[in-house]
Amino acid sequence: MENLPREEREHETLFTLIEDVCQKPQIKDVLRRAKDSGDKQARVSGNLPELVSHLRDAYTRNTVTLDQLRRLLGRAEENGNQYIYYYRLREESRSNLSFARAGERAFGDGWEDKQQFPDLKLRPGSLDISDFREETSADGESDGWTLKFARSRRTRINSERSEKVDGQQITVTIETTYEDRRVVLVVRWRARLNILEVRVSNKATEARKEITDCREDVWSWLERIVRRREFTDFDLRPAMKKIFNQAGKTGCDWDCADTLALDEKTKSTARFSPSQDGGNVKDSEAHQKSAKNYSGIAALDVIFRVDSGDDTKESLRAEIGVHEPNEVRFGANATARAIDFAAFRFHEHA
Numbered sequence: 001m002e003n004l005p006r007e008e009r010e011h012e013t014l015f016t017l018i019e020d021v022c023q024k025p026q027i028k029d030v031l032r033r034a035k036d037s038g039d040k041q042a043r044v045s046g047n048l049p050e051l052v053s054h055l056r057d058a059y060t061r062n063t064v065t066l067d068q069l070r071r072l073l074g075r076a077e078e079n080g081n082q083y084i085y086y087y088r089l090r091e092e093s094r095s096n097l098s099f100a101r102a103g104e105r106a107f108g109d110g111w112e113d114k115q116q117f118p119d120l121k122l123r124p125g126s127l128d129i130s131d132f133r134e135e136t137s138a139d140g141e142s143d144g145w146t147l148k149f150a151r152s153r154r155t156r157i158n159s160e161r162s163e164k165v166d167g168q169q170i171t172v173t174i175e176t177t178y179e180d181r182r183v184v185l186v187v188r189w190r191a192r193l194n195i196l197e198v199r200v201s202n203k204a205t206e207a208r209k210e211i212t213d214c215r216e217d218v219w220s221w222l223e224r225i226v227r228r229r230e231f232t233d234f235d236l237r238p239a240m241k242k243i244f245n246q247a248g249k250t251g252c253d254w255d256c257a258d259t260l261a262l263d264e265k266t267k268s269t270a271r272f273s274p275s276q277d278g279g280n281v282k283d284s285e286a287h288q289k290s291a292k293n294y295s296g297i298a299a300l301d302v303i304f305r306v307d308s309g310d311d312t313k314e315s316l317r318a319e320i321g322v323h324e325p326n327e328v329r330f331g332a333n334a335t336a337r338a339i340d341f342a343a344f345r346f347h348e349h350a
Contacts, residue, residue: 011059013120014069017182019052022076027051030064030072039063070118074131077184078148080334081203083211086234086326086346087196093230097189099134099145105225106132106147122152122182127217130184137192144191149218153183153205185218193347196231208323233326239349240297240320247302248280254304254345255280257317262296269298297321304345306338314338 018027028044031054035042039061043054058064089095103111106129118131131148159175186199200214219228247256259272259281270293274281304316316338317331330339 010120011066011069014066014073015052015056017073017077017120018055018069019048020182022072024048024051026072026076027055030068031055031058033068034058034063037063074118074148075336077182077201078146078186078199079336079339080330081201081332082186082330083200083202083215084328084330084339085198085200085215085324086236086328086343087198087231088234089194089196090230090232095226095230097144097191097226099142102145102147102189102225103132118148120150122150127151127185127221135188142191144189146189147187147222149185149187149221151183151185153181183214185214187218187222190343193343195234195343195347197343202329233324234346234350235325236320236328236346236350237297237325239346240300242349243302243345244297244300248283253306253341254302257281257301257303259297259301260299260322261294262298263294264296270294304338304342306335306341308335308337316342318342 024047027048028051031042031044031051035044039058041061042058042063046054055064055069059066059069089097107115115129115132117129117133119129122128127149128151129147130150132145134145135143137143159177160171160173162169163172164170181203183203184199184201186197188197188199190197198215198218200211200218202211205211222228243254244256244259246252247254255274257274257280261270261272263269272281274283299319299321302318302320304318305313306316308314314335314337316334319329321327322329328342330342
């Protein structure tokens with residue numbers, strides 16, 4: 001692939017990453033749009049490799065654009081399967097965090113003519129800038145920017161089989177191989193909310209030290225744009241309490257699952273779970289008996305129900321405050337719309 005022109009290399013890398021990162025419904029959505037726009041050859045069925053092949057064919061026919069491929073990958077690898085750390089810009093800060101100014105600080109004058117984004121190439125051992133772009137709101141106004149990093153992480157993969165030894169079933173490793181995985185780190189500056197998000201993918205690791213190190217690496221790089229001391233950790237505990245109190249009420253778009261309740265006087269905690277899968281923890285008998293003793297919330301597992309734009313609801317699982325008060329762990333298959341929904345709920349309930 002190294003001998004191919006840059007544009008062709010990007011195309012091949014895009015399709016490889018799309019097959020590795022994207023879910024079938026996300027690819028089907030792009031193909032369906034191509035079909036609805038008049039591509040009678042577009043196919044919207046098949047397994048993941050087949051769908052990627054259909055996508056490649058549609059791209060060859062020019063019914064799927066390069067920009068659509070980039071956005072497809074971006075939506076998949078920038079949202080979900082990640083920890084998001086929330087920060088609020090201090091009121092006294094005078095930093096100009098506009099897209100233009102942030103670009104100049106990060107890459108120098110005239111950077112738009114020098115930098116080529118997105119850059120999908122991975123360089124072993126380095127933290128590379130994969131993308132930097134301006135974000136706009138639904139009304140077309142500027143709403144900050146997204147800065148995406150990518151690094152290569154070598155991951156061990158064991159090929160295993162199950163064997164019976166002395167009457168017991170055990171797992172035996174047949175072969176160990178190593179694979180370089182693309183780990184994505186994202187910074188999202190929400191200008192309208194004055195909220196900065198640092199997103200760390202957990203697809204390659206759940207090790208706390210590695211996740212924390214990734215976050216600190218991002219902040220070290222961000223010092224080119226803004227001083228960390230100009231932000232404060234966004235303590236989500238007040239928002240958790242309000243979100244919990246509203247759960248189950250008419251018109252509420254979320255339910256609360258596992259909850260670590262806090263006695264604010266003694267600082268003791270108790271964990272409560274719903275009495276049934278998909279239920280609201282507030283309906284459980286154990287919580288109803290003990291609720292009066294626990295007026296605070298130390299950690300909260302919330303299921304947001306987000307309007308997906310086609311008369312259906314998307315479920316987004318968010319584990320809030322489990323390790324740090326400004327940290328949320330989001331599960332798989334989250335969309336940008338759902339992550340935006342969560343950020344606005346945290347902001348309005350703070």
